[in-house]
Amino acid sequence: MLNCGHPPPLLIRGDQVTVLNSRRPSLPLGLCALCTRNDRSDPFTLEPGDMLLLYTDGVIEARSPTGAFYPLAERLPPSLPQAPTPCCTAFTATCSRTPGSSSATTPLS
Numbered sequence: 001m002l003n004c005g006h007p008p009p010l011l012i013r014g015d016q017v018t019v020l021n022s023r024r025p026s027l028p029l030g031l032c033a034l035c036t037r038n039d040r041s042d043p044f045t046l047e048p049g050d051m052l053l054l055y056t057d058g059v060i061e062a063r064s065p066t067g068a069f070y071p072l073a074e075r076l077p078p079s080l081p082q083a084p085t086p087c088c089t090a091f092t093a094t095c096s097r098t099p100g101s102s103s104a105t106t107p108l109s
Contacts, residue, residue: 002041004029007060010053010073011044017073020044020052049082059095070095 005028
C-alpha cells in the first residue's frame with residue numbers, strides 16, 4: 001500500500017475491522033513539487049473473503065451538530081454482505097448515521 005495523504009483503508013475480515021495505517025506515509029500528491037519523492041509501499045496480505053474499504057476524507061470528516069467526527073470503523077455493521085450491491089447498501093446506511101448518535105436511522109444534517 002502506498003499512502004499519499006489519503007484516509008487509511010479498512011480491512012474487513014469476517015466481523016473484524018482493521019485500520020491499515022501506513023508505516024511510511026508519503027506527502028499528499030498535491031505537494032509533490034515541494035520535495036524529492038521517496039515513496040515506499042507497505043505490504044499487507046489479503047485472504048479469501050477479505051474486503052478492502054476505500055473511502056474519501058469526506059466520510060470521516062463529517063461532523064455531528066456537536067462537532068464529533070464520524071467514527072466509520074466503529075459504525076460498520078458487524079458483518080457486511082460480500083456481494084457488491086448489498087455491501088454498498090449497508091455501507092450507505094452506515095454513513096447515514098449522525099457521528100454523535102448511536103441510532104442507525106439518524107441522518108447526517
